[in-house]
Amino acid sequence: QVQLVESGGGLVQAGDSLRLSCAASGRFISNYAMGWFRQAPGKEREFVAAIKWSGASTSYADSMKDRFTISRDNAKNTVYLQMNTLKPEDTAVYYCAAKFASTAQAMGVGPVNYWGQGTQVTVSS
Numbered sequence: 001q002v003q004l005v006e007s008g009g010g011l012v013q014a015g016d017s018l019r020l021s022c023a024a025s026g027r028f029i030s031n032y033a034m035g036w037f038r039q040a041p042g043k044e045r046e047f048v049a050a051i052k053w054s055g056a057s058t059s060y061a062d063s064m065k066d067r068f069t070i071s072r073d074n075a076k077n078t079v080y081l082q083m084n085t086l087k088p089e090d091t092a093v094y095y096c097a098a099k100f101a102s103t104a105q106a107m108g109v110g111p112v113n114y115w116g117q118g119t120q121v122t123v124s125s
Contacts, residue, residue: 002026009119022096035107038092050107059104093118
């Protein structure tokens with residue numbers, strides 16, 4: 001069982017930056033790829049970014065890789081999503097996810113094993 005707790009969401013203005021955090025706990029967490037998804041009102045949940053606990057493997061949705069950066073702190077079992085130059089269309093609930101996978105790229109394909117509760121990000125124009 002893996003538990004994921006997100007934090008760091010909030011209300012910001014267009015052009016601002018925000019950093020989301022996801023604290024992970026559970027057995028064999030190092031075997032999981034970690035990632036972020038988002039879901040805007042009336043839209044499907046979409047993949048944002050993913051990372052493995054070891055190595056340099058990361059994966060991004062093409063539309064977000066220029067402004068968003070995923071990183072990790074292994075000592076804290078925490079994954080971060082740094083979001084820069086935020087736009088109103090970035091408004092969504094952002095979810096942390098864990099998937100039993102050997103690569104970060106696998107996060108964007110197929111089902112996820114565990115989800116966090118989500119954190120709201122609202123970007124005003």
